[in-house]
Amino acid sequence: MLNFAFLSAPQKHVFSSYISRHTPLHPTVQNPNFHSKFESLASGVCKASEFPSGYGGLREKASRGKRVLAVVSSEPVVKSEGSGRRREESGEGFDAIVIGSGIGGLVAGTQLAVKGARVLVLEKYVIPGGSSGFYQRDGYTFDVGSSVMFGFSDKGNLNLITQALEAVGCKMQVIPDPTMVHFHLPNNLSVRVHREYEKFIQELTSYFPHEKEGILKFFGECWKIFNALNSLELKSLEEPLYLFGQFFQKPVECLTLAYYLPQNAGDIARKYIKDPQLLSYIDVECFLVSTVNALQTPMINASMVLCDRHFEGINYPIGGVGGIAKSLAKGLVDKGSEILYKANVTNIILDENGKAVGVRLSDGREFFAKTIISNATRWDTFGKLLKGEVIPKEEENFQNVYVKAPSFLSIHMGVKAEVLPPDTDCHHFVLEDDWTKLETSYGSLFLSIPTVLDSSLAPEGRHILHIFTVSSMEDWEGIGREEYEAKKQFVADEIICRLEKKLFPGLKSSIDFMEVGTPKTHRRYLARVDGTYGPMPRKTPKGLLGMPFNTTGVNGLYCVGDSCFPGQGVIAVAFSGVMCAHRVAADIGLEKKSPVMDTMLLRLLGWLRTLA
Ligand SMILES: NC(=O)c1ccc[n+]([C@@H]2O[C@H](COP(=O)([O-])OP(=O)(O)OC[C@H]3O[C@@H](n4cnc5c(N)ncnc54)[C@H](O)[C@@H]3O)[C@@H](O)[C@H]2O)c1
Numbered sequence: 001m002l003n004f005a006f007l008s009a010p011q012k013h014v015f016s017s018y019i020s021r022h023t024p025l026h027p028t029v030q031n032p033n034f035h036s037k038f039e040s041l042a043s044g045v046c047k048a049s050e051f052p053s054g055y056g057g058l059r060e061k062a063s064r065g066k067r068v069l070a071v072v073s074s075e076p077v078v079k080s081e082g083s084g085r086r087r088e089e090s091g092e093g094f095d096a097i098v099i100g101s102g103i104g105g106l107v108a109g110t111q112l113a114v115k116g117a118r119v120l121v122l123e124k125y126v127i128p129g130g131s132s133g134f135y136q137r138d139g140y141t142f143d144v145g146s147s148v149m150f151g152f153s154d155k156g157n158l159n160l161i162t163q164a165l166e167a168v169g170c171k172m173q174v175i176p177d178p179t180m181v182h183f184h185l186p187n188n189l190s191v192r193v194h195r196e197y198e199k200f201i202q203e204l205t206s207y208f209p210h211e212k213e214g215i216l217k218f219f220g221e222c223w224k225i226f227n228a229l230n231s232l233e234l235k236s237l238e239e240p241l242y243l244f245g246q247f248f249q250k251p252v253e254c255l256t257l258a259y260y261l262p263q264n265a266g267d268i269a270r271k272y273i274k275d276p277q278l279l280s281y282i283d284v285e286c287f288l289v290s291t292v293n294a295l296q297t298p299m300i301n302a303s304m305v306l307c308d309r310h311f312e313g314i315n316y317p318i319g320g321v322g323g324i325a326k327s328l329a330k331g332l333v334d335k336g337s338e339i340l341y342k343a344n345v346t347n348i349i350l351d352e353n354g355k356a357v358g359v360r361l362s363d364g365r366e367f368f369a370k371t372i373i374s375n376a377t378r379w380d381t382f383g384k385l386l387k388g389e390v391i392p393k394e395e396e397n398f399q400n401v402y403v404k405a406p407s408f409l410s411i412h413m414g415v416k417a418e419v420l421p422p423d424t425d426c427h428h429f430v431l432e433d434d435w436t437k438l439e440t441s442y443g444s445l446f447l448s449i450p451t452v453l454d455s456s457l458a459p460e461g462r463h464i465l466h467i468f469t470v471s472s473m474e475d476w477e478g479i480g481r482e483e484y485e486a487k488k489q490f491v492a493d494e495i496i497c498r499l500e501k502k503l504f505p506g507l508k509s510s511i512d513f514m515e516v517g518t519p520k521t522h523r524r525y526l527a528r529v530d531g532t533y534g535p536m537p538r539k540t541p542k543g544l545l546g547m548p549f550n551t552t553g554v555n556g557l558y559c560v561g562d563s564c565f566p567g568q569g570v571i572a573v574a575f576s577g578v579m580c581a582h583r584v585a586a587d588i589g590l591e592k593k594s595p596v597m598d599t600m601l602l603r604l605l606g607w608l609r610t611l612a
């Protein structure tokens with residue numbers, strides 16, 4: 001029998017609430033099979049049985065030489081109710097609280113934990129990952145977001161997912177994808193982006209032989225940028241000791257990147273390419289990266305994607321994309337930090353000097369830390385979590401340069417395997433007959449069939465089809481429940497019809513399972529305002545110049561994720577996590593810093609952004 005007499009009153013309260021909540025059918029687990037299903041998700045060497053104790057485990061902790069029973073993560077005791085003193089004040093608080101467990105938040109959290117910081121991640125939903133999460137239905141494991149994964153190889157400096165996992169002792173098994181995407185475009189332009197660069201260039205030039213030189217020159221310039229990026233050690237561009245160190249060690253590469261920082265891919269493509277159809281093709285390539293055309297896509301981001309797919313390649317993690325977040329969450333807890341699910345942050349708490357010192361949850365609980373990192377979008381962070389506060393000038397600038405990209409409609413389907421022709425590629429992009437429809441709602445279709453690579457994601461004899469397309473919140477608001485359901489069915493039917501015509505005859509009759517998500521679904525489950533896909537330039541941007549890094553105008557508050565430099569994409573938000581952790585670590589004394597140089601660099605960067 002355990003004797004709990006040594007627990008203080010608040011600890012007893014926490015413990016009894018833990019016991020009552022952690023019955024086999026935990027009410028936070030909406031799906032009673034969730035736990036076992038989640039555990040069964042394959043994730044390489046991170047054993048599934050080692051589910052983060054953050055999901056409500058009890059563990060023993062050493063504290064000042066005494067062994068005390070501590071409740072981990074389901075209810076970290078932060079505010080001592082008796083004395084009214086915060087742990088932070090008594091020297092026991094967290095170094096950082098991360099709001100949200102998207103890949104950006106988890107990478108920031110784990111990188112800090114590895115540096116010795118004590119981190120608390122607060123996630124609104126019941127599992128980690130946000131748009132890189134997963135869900136399971138009827139024997140299918142669906143990726144919430146895209147299944148095209150960069151950053152998983154063993155070489156170079158840009159394999160940020162491999163590095164993030166390695167930092168916490170995890171490695172995932174991956175399956176190399178021979179084709180990043182198969183484009184089905186107007187005028188029967190059908191281009192496969194092969195893993196091998198030469199094969200891809202050969203295929204593209206077979207459609208545009210007269211532009212061979214232009215194609216090689218454009219991609220050549222992309223490789224110049226990619227190679228410069230790949231040669232740097234990637235850390236915070238807001239930390240002067242690192243930044244100037246890199247300039248000193250790799251001056252040519254840094255100057256190359258500085259030169260391209262304010263440039264867009266469309267302008268560079270136009271230097272070499274004249275054929276309007278080929279320029280439209282490059283628009284489509286960029287649309288995948290940024291949901292806007294090439295003239296609005298930063299050249300650094302375009303180069304990163306257009307080259308990395310041939311350098312590291314696209315690799316799918318066995319068991320699904322959700323395994324990445326699951327492994328990072330486990331790694332975080334292994335490193336002595338904590339993650340708490342069903343923790344909906346409603347406010348960031350500022351002290352009397354306007355410094356961010358804590359957060360309040362929708363159930364009234366408060367947690368305090370030296371620094372607060374928000375993985376919510378900047379619109380949510382400054383519009384909701386800091387509601388009532390004056391919005392800092394830098395955020396006003398950001399909102400002048402960037403608007404919220406529309407959301408998307410997603411269809412997750414299970415289909416009979418026979419409907420797919422042999423050798424079907426894993427990822428497809430369909431824009432049937434009109435280039436001008438590229439950026440319009442429902443104009444183009446993204447389609448992934450991850451079971452082509454990993455059949456374990458679906459029951460035997462079945463495949464997963466995940467289709468998504470641009471859709472705006474305005475389309476779905478102000479209608480009643482019945483109309484909403486009928487509209488979902490109608491829009492999905494139209495899309496299925498298009499795919500039947502273009503790719504898979506008989507698709508409709510082969511459907512075994514189907515679930516449609518709208519912008520409202522994405523707003524609700526990803527906690528992203530209007531379900532937005534992320535920031536999109538209001539007009540032609542100056543490359544990446546206007547994209548904010550991680551510090552904010554509020555002392556102690558940092559942002560991470562896709563509304564920070566360099567923008568959308570799992571690998572991009574992983575980089576923002578690495579940058580953020582480095583800057584925070586310097587600010588809390590875990591990394592070297594120079595306060596004088598900090599002030600100068602942050603002012604300089606602030607000024608540069610005003611030029612965007
Ligand atoms: N193939 C791909 O490249 C691919 C696939 C999937 C996702 N993605 C990318 O991932 C990027 C998004 O990653 P991200 O790191 O910015 O975050 P995210 O939006 O994926 O996750 C944010 C997390 O924060 C949580 N959250 C938000 N507000 C909260 C609050 N107030 N309290 C508690 N929790 C809260 C959400 O529930 C969510 O889990 C997107 O840009 C998308 O492109 C890319």
Ligand SMILES: CC(C)=CCC/C(C)=C/C=C/C(C)=C/C=C/C(C)=C/C=C/C=C(C)/C=C/C=C(C)/C=C/C=C(\C)CCC=C(C)C
Pocket residue numbers: 146147148181229232234237246254255257258261288289290300301302304305427428429446447448566567568569570571572575608
């Ligand atoms: C600071 C100053 C001012 C200056 C200095 C100079 C320098 C040094 C600089 C540097 C820089 C850097 C480092 C940068 C970096 C960058 C990076 C890393 C970037 C990255 C990016 C990435 C990206 C963008 C990615 C993306 C991706 C994506 C989005 C994906 C997606 C996908 C999809 C959607 C798919 C599709 C699908 C189908 C088809 C189905």
